[in-house]
Amino acid sequence: MDRRRALVNLGIISGGLVLFPSCEFSKEKATIALNNLEINASQENLLKEIIASIIPNGEIPGAIELKVDEFVWVMLDDCFSKEGQQDFLKGLNSFNDVVDKIRGKSFHKLLEEERSTVLKSIEEGDQFDEKDKVGEFLRTLKQLCVFGFMQSEFIMTEVMPYSLVPGKYGTCETIDPEKRINVNG
């Protein structure tokens, strides 16, 4: 998408409240055009990194390859309450501090395996919730991520095919234990 145009559109949609950034400054702006939230490129990149660790690429494409990060931003922007949005962004912004506290490094510098471990301990650790909302943020992100991944075109056509016209309802079919279970079947 043409970034400049997207930014202009954003200005119009939000009643011209967004100040148009200068050209140099636009580097810092996120590439995704949202209707309500203003986010910057570092938030966008960090979220991408976390999402890539939640559902990584592999034989079956990962969440980033399926553009789930864009979906997460759109959902946050359109379908969350103001409070929910604030908590999410707060958690995202404190994320690296918390990772640093646990591991002594930022998320970026961790190996793949370390990332999974650190995410697990954040998900389970309520101690990060009260002030910086990191636990809550991660649990929400994971849900959105799973939702966007499972409802992506790739999964719904190649892995667990969804059919708009599925044919007659089978009332009592015998399960083939060899077949992958299709949640969209």
Added chain:
Amino acid sequence: MANLNLDNEKDNTYDVIVIGSGMSGGWAAKEFAEKGLRTLVIERGREVKHNVNYPTTNLNPWEFKHRGVISQKLRDENPIASRCYVFNEDAEHFVSKDKEHPYVQEKPFDWIKGYQTGGKSLLWARQTQRWSQYDFDGPGRDGFAVEWPIGYRDLAPWYSYVEKFVGIAGNYDGLDILPDGEFLPGMGLNCIEEHFKSSVEKNYSGRHVISGRCAHITEYRDIFAKQGRATCQYRNLCQRGCPFGGYFSSNSSTLPWAMNTGNLTMIHHSVVHSIIYDDKKQKAKGVRVIDSLNKEDKEYYASIIFVNAGALNTNLILLNSTSGRFPQGLGNDNGLLGKFIAFHNYRATVSAEYDGYTDKHTTGREPTTSYLPRFRNVKKQETDFLRGYAAGFGARRQIITDYNGYGEELKENLLNPKYGVWQMRSHMMGETIPKESNQVKLDLSKTDDWGIPLLSIDVDYDENDEKMVRDYHEQFTEMFEKAGFSNIKTHDSKQAPGLDIHEMGGVRMGKDPKTSLLNKWNQMHACKNVYVTDGACMTSTSTQNPSLTYMALTARACDHAIKESKV
């Protein structure tokens, strides 16, 4: 000037005016247009043409920006509409928005509306069960409201007439408490539903489990082909409008049929303000309409007027139709207009699990549910509450996805779900007793965008409803236990009346003009050329999903109006 007005009057004169193009209005349009009467249908909402204006019908889940989820803005702006289960990204455009039509809630009441061609017939769940004589006998036998002026025998041929055109899938169950109709092949029960059926029939007399009769075409008939409708493809996306015309809606069926006769004129964006009464001729002569876009006033005239605006809007129009002869609203000599509103009690559910049939599952999607007809107090009074409830229910094989872990572990988990137990869920459909205190009125201090007073709704549950909820919970728990189900859980949503979307009454039928507003032909006692055949006419509610009955009553009343206009 005078001539201009006369020309106007001539241009705006029809044989029949039908107010509202929904489930019941569509039937009036079809019947009159088919019989050669010049018919005007007046619809307040926008035009939704079959197949042309179904913007989401062929979208895949991933093609929805929010994968079906409603935006926070829409949710915030529409707390009432949001409570309706079809208010999702794929069909919210067919549900009227809260602020478009405000009303006053004396007590909480969720009024769900669909203002467009076809009304709520686009959105309905298509359940179509006939009433039996036991249902019509209710008020007379149990001493509430007033006696119905008609019985099953009056309506049976009209049920058949409507069913043949609509297309109803169902099995011939041979039950006197839920008469069979003109059925196409039924959709069938799955293994657990069959299991439950045999358990119920073994353990109880008078209780039956059937496949819910529903307005889906399951077999070819010429009459459906002539309507341009094909057999249902089991997409189960009906609320978006069906490209096959597989389920019945006014949009896919009655309205295009009426249009093809050349006798139908349909106008949209036209809010009926009131019915005009002619004091000299002592009958209604037409309707006053406000253009919803430019707010201009217009009048249309006809010798027969059918009011099919949906139960509560029909009450509103009649209450607002005041004249020297009827200062309290059209036909309202006895002051009962707007009173004895009733609905269906949909508050309660019971869920359970079943650990058998582990090697079985269902495939595809099922657009109907299973049904358990009313068994309480059907043939005589048996409990400490009046009347009873029917129940819809369904079973499905649970699929469990493990959301644990991160990275490869999570991905493995997501892509390899496992079967869980069978899950069963039943919901109650309770009859409520029409009472004078459950009523709607005009709030003259507040008006909508078109200067029409707001409807003030004062409707609530009563002790009878509470007892019925408890009994439903107890009985379904027991039936589930006897079927070997486990983890049985009862739930009472406490949802407000209205969310059942089966609001009825206010302009009830009856034998006596002193205690009712309509006669046995749905004609106003005091203004014979006005007919009410939507839910407003209902004397009592029984437990069946009501629309099939509205359609049959409408066809029957049209037949009467046509015969009467010829004498």
